[in-house]
Amino acid sequence: MSRAICEPTVAKRTATVFIISAPSGSGKSTLVALLMSADPRLRFSISYTTRKPRGTEKNGEGYVFIGREEFIARRDNGEFLEWAEVFGNFYGTHREVLDQAAAEGKDLLLDIDVQGARKLKESIPEAVTIFILPPSRDILEQRLRSRSEDSEEVIRRRLREAETEIRNYQQYDYVLVNSQLDESAAILAGIVKAERVRRQRMEEKIRPILESFESQAG
Numbered sequence: 079m080s081r082a083i084c085e086p087t088v089a090k091r092t093a094t095v096f097i098i099s100a101p102s103g104s105g106k107s108t109l110v111a112l113l114m115s116a117d118p119r120l121r122f123s124i125s126y127t128t129r130k131p132r133g134t135e136k137n138g139e140g141y142v143f144i145g146r147e148e149f150i151a152r153r154d155n156g157e158f159l160e161w162a163e164v165f166g167n168f169y170g171t172h173r174e175v176l177d178q179a180a181a182e183g184k185d186l187l188l189d190i191d192v193q194g195a196r197k198l199k200e201s202i203p204e205a206v207t208i209f210i211l212p213p214s215r216d217i218l219e220q221r222l223r224s225r226s227e228d229s230e231e232v233i234r235r236r237l238r239e240a241e242t243e244i245r246n247y248q249q250y251d252y253v254l255v256n257s258q259l260d261e262s263a264a265i266l267a268g269i270v271k272a273e274r275v276r277r278q279r280m281e282e283k284i285r286p287i288l289e290s291f292e293s294q295a296g
């Protein structure tokens with residue numbers, strides 16, 4: 079008998095995938111940063127993008143910044159699990175992010191737009207999708223202005239896009255209205271914790287418990 083057949087099969091751990099989307103200005107980046115610092119079991123999916131770095135953004139931290147030609151070559155090479163054009167720039171999730179998270183024993187958190195979330199949910203139906211929205215249009219406008227990041231024209235465009243994006247809320251498993259920041263952060267952390275103990279994700283933990291009873295039987 080060959081050695082390979084004798085060895086017990088070790089189930090490959092798969093990362094639980096959490097996908098977060100929101101209209102720009104809803105508070106998604108703020109909430110994702112709070113979640114990432116509160117939950118060391120999460121790995122953030124660093125996307126590839128053709129957009130230029132903003133402010134203090136560094137290559138390889140939030141994004142890998144590449145040119146359009148390189149993006150198209152990587153896309154045509156099948157390197158992305160999903161990709162989309164958002165506000166005139168390309169964004170893509172690299173296929174390796176899932177394996178990297180699984181190898182580290184972590185779950186994966188993706189911050190991607192509604193198109194990307196839809197595509198990824200088709201290929202990973204067990205992915206958990208969360209949509210964050212502002213309490214109202216006026217509050218979204220206030221938040222976009224308070225961030226002091228965008229021109230008047232960009233703010234107008236983001237507000238128009240927000241309506242279209244919000245109409246996609248039905249494709250998500252969870253909808254979180256970001257009113258009070260502390261409360262929203264607690265709810266988000268709660269969703270992640272609850273999803274981890276879903277029965278379907280507990281099989282590996284239940285098996286040794288059952289075995290401990292079986293070995294004492296009689």
Ligand code: ADP
Pocket residue numbers: 100101102103104105106107108109221222224225256257258259260262
């Ligand atoms: P997004 O990543 O969705 O574009 P940001 O996280 O940049 O949004 O948040 C937009 C602005 O709103 C920021 O100035 C942020 O500090 C603020 N903000 C986020 N959540 C809240 C909240 N619950 N209450 C008040 N202000 C908030």
Ligand code: 5GP
Pocket residue numbers: 099100125126129160161162164169170171189190191192193194195
């Ligand atoms: P920003 O340029 O403001 O960081 O992001 C713009 C939009 O692109 C956000 O809605 C963000 O969620 C989305 N985004 C970032 N990375 C990806 C990605 O890899 N795929 C898709 N589909 N959207 C992404």
